[in-house]
Amino acid sequence: MVTSLTLPPPPPLAAAGHCLLLDFDGTLVDLVDRPDAVEVDHALLALLEHLLGTFDGRLALVSGRSVAQIEGFLGKSATGIAVVGSHGAELQLSGERITPARPAALDEAEQAFAAAFGGEQGVVIEVKSLGVAVHYRMAPDHAAAARRLAERYAGTDGLVLQSGKMMVELRAGGHDKGSGISALLAQPPFAGSIPVFVGDDVTDEAGFAAVAGLNGVGVLVGPIRETAASYRLDDVAAVRTWLRAVA
Numbered sequence: 001m002v003t004s005l006t007l008p009p010p011p012p013l014a015a016a017g018h019c020l021l022l023d024f025d026g027t028l029v030d031l032v033d034r035p036d037a038v039e040v041d042h043a044l045l046a047l048l049e050h051l052l053g054t055f056d057g058r059l060a061l062v063s064g065r066s067v068a069q070i071e072g073f074l075g076k077s078a079t080g081i082a083v084v085g086s087h088g089a090e091l092q093l094s095g096e097r098i099t100p101a102r103p104a105a106l107d108e109a110e111q112a113f114a115a116a117f118g119g120e121q122g123v124v125i126e127v128k129s130l131g132v133a134v135h136y137r138m139a140p141d142h143a144a145a146a147r148r149l150a151e152r153y154a155g156t157d158g159l160v161l162q163s164g165k166m167m168v169e170l171r172a173g174g175h176d177k178g179s180g181i182s183a184l185l186a187q188p189p190f191a192g193s194i195p196v197f198v199g200d201d202v203t204d205e206a207g208f209a210a211v212a213g214l215n216g217v218g219v220l221v222g223p224i225r226e227t228a229a230s231y232r233l234d235d236v237a238a239v240r241t242w243l244r245a246v247a
Helices: 042-054 065-080 103-118 140-153 177-185 202-212 237-246
Strands: 018-022 059-062 082-085 089-095 095-096 123-127 131-135 161-162 167-172 195-199 215-222 230-231
Touching: 018 177, 042 059, 042 065, 042 237, 059 089, 059 177, 065 082, 082 177, 089 177, 103 131, 103 140, 103 161, 103 167, 123 167, 131 140, 131 202, 140 161, 140 167, 167 195, 177 195, 195 202, 202 215, 215 237, 230 237
Parallel strands: 018 059, 018 195, 059 082, 195 215, 215 230
Antiparallel strands: 082 089, 089 095, 123 131, 131 167, 161 167
């Protein structure tokens, strides 16, 4: 893990011999108070379409969101883009989707979260295919209570506790973004290419480690921290500028 106070910006992006793996929230779109309030602008859709062609199909979104959520945001523009969803538990590639069964304990945790925070102003409960999250960006005083409640269910039915930016999540275990990326890179058209992975959150660290093990490149978005990435970009705007200059 890199512990220096600075990381250089990445070199110009080249498509030849590479595949491009992009986190969604905080990387391609700015973080918002409500996870369902993300707006995907036409410029991003056009950029993704351009990248899909430039990389000859070797483009994937790698997200903690479910595949269904990503498709909901991108609409028809998602066609042809591979998706590693639900922190690596889901994989959609070439029109085929792999989604494990939803653990029953997630339904119990969802009910508990709703009972505890459903009436609390500023707390948002996000239900995913293979997870349930409590977002407290608008109500940070609830951070400790949300984590304590999530800890009660961690380990039950294989659930794991996942922390993120102003949120806590329970999700199906046995997967992370690193394992999801490894599974993706074993499949055509990604097999044999050098991965470039861009992400902002601590949940992306497993992905950075995975691509580093394959002689790939990790790019951290946002403030410097201890990371397995080799390069850094300041924010979403910088990411988009870098991507638009792909050769």
